Amino acid sequence: MKDFALFGHRGARGLAPENTLAGFSVARSCGVTGVEFDVGLSVDGVAMVHHDPRPSRYFARNPRGAYVPADEPLLHEQTASDLAGYDIGRLLLGSDYAARYPAQIPHDGARIPTLDAALAALDGLDLLIEVKTFPDRPEDTASPQAMAQAVIAALHRADAVARAVLFAFDWRVLREAAAIEPALRRCCLTEPDTLAAGGLWLDGMDLGAFDGEVVHAVAATGAHCWAPFHATLDEAELREAQALGLFVLPWTVNTPEAFERMLRLGVDGMISDRPDLARTAIEAAGMRVAAPGFVAGIGRLVPEIGPAGGMEQKLP
Template identity: 70%
Template sequence: MRTIAVFGHRGARGLAPENTIGGFAVARACGVTGVEFDVGLTADNFAVVHHDPRLNAAIARDAAGHYVGADAPLLRGLGFAQLAGYDVGRLRAGSEYAARYPDQVPCDGAAIPSLTAVLAALRELDLLIEVKTAPDRPADTATPAAMATAVIDVLRAADAIEHAVLFAFDWRVLREASAIEPTLRRCCLTEPDTVAQGGLWLDGADLGAFDGKIIQAVAATGAACWAPFHATLEEADVREAQSLGLLVLPWTVNAPEALDRMIGFGVDGIISDWPDRARLAVEHAGCRVAAPGFIAGVGRLIPEIGAPGGVEQKLP
């Protein structure tokens, strides 16, 4: 029976507040392989789990219960203790975000957690960790090197390297992580905008050298996985990526027809805001949801001796 990994996006964003301890518990209850979440750095260099460089105006409330505005502070402008004063457990009524996730059950009092706390809450589950840097807005986040170092330090302390994959749209993060911890598996995130602005996002990769093929450029980084936006993915792309040794993990696959399409294409895993839906779709297709430990079965990465341009090889 074919096995497909199911990952809850930002925990289980369609069901519970994103990137929160409670949301991760909901994802676990859905029977997922693992979860995807985002990491940023505070002013005092705590790695915290939050999607946006700034506090999100549709999510974050201050101690007085007021939602932050467009001038919300940057994560890197607040210490961890200051950040703990914000509540991210309820969507702002009337916001576009709330309209997209009408079934999300609020959890008042939920705080932005540290990466350390999240790893403790997710023991035994597989971890897809997106490092959030913004090469088009470099002042908004810490540097790729600082971000990669902070995340890897926490992963090492939790003995979680084996269960994790480091994700990034900004491929500089992946290069920095490779130098710090070569055995940490890496995944190239792509979407049309970042590919179109490859000079900013793809760490200097020249798509012309790969006949314009993003998949070839991904493989050349030594990444273990490729995570494209699902709507841009075609079956031939899946076959090509897999022939190059890449796992294909499309995001964010939510609608029933999109889930069926990705499963039919033969992807290795699915990242969804509704992991319960994704699990049912996988099982309805006659497949089995991969158990936690799926990531540990993906080949480790080590530098290939003498490889030109730092290209790496995957080892079983």
């Protein structure tokens, strides 16, 4: 029976508040391989688990119990203690965001966790850690180098480098991480908007030098895997990526139709807001969810391809 890797997106966003310890517990109960989550940096240099550059207006309430405005201070303008004061356990009723996750069960009192706390809560599971920087809005976060340093330091404190993969849409983060800790596996995230503005997001890489083929650009970074938006992935790209030694982990695979398509294509795993439904689909397809430890297999020789088309094997 084939193993198939399953990762809960932001914990299990479709079932529990995103990027919270409660959500991580729910993801674990679904029998996942591991969990994907996001990291920002506080003004005092603490890595915090949160997706947006600010506490999200769709679910963050201040100490007075009011949902925050869209211009709430940025994470990197607040201390870790400040950020721990937000309650992020309940979606804003009536918002479009809440409508997307009707099965999410509130957990009032859930807080923005530190990365250290998240790593402790996720002990034994594989980790997909997305570092949130925005090259089109550099003032919104700490620098890619500072972010990479903070995440890697936390991984070392938890002895978790070997079970983690660092994800980023901003490929500068991956370059910085490779320089700091070469043993940490890295994954290039892509979506249509970041590819369209490749000069910003792809660390200056010109897709034209690779005949527009993103999988060759990913391989040229020395990354170990590629995480495309599932709806844009086609079979030719998948086969090319896998032939280049890349693991392919599409993200936000949430519907029966999307599960079926990804499983039919033969991706290496998927990241889902509904790991409960994804697990059911995987098992119905005659496969089983890979046990934690899948990440340890993302360590093959990765072909590095230059713009001239030359190829050499590069140790990850």
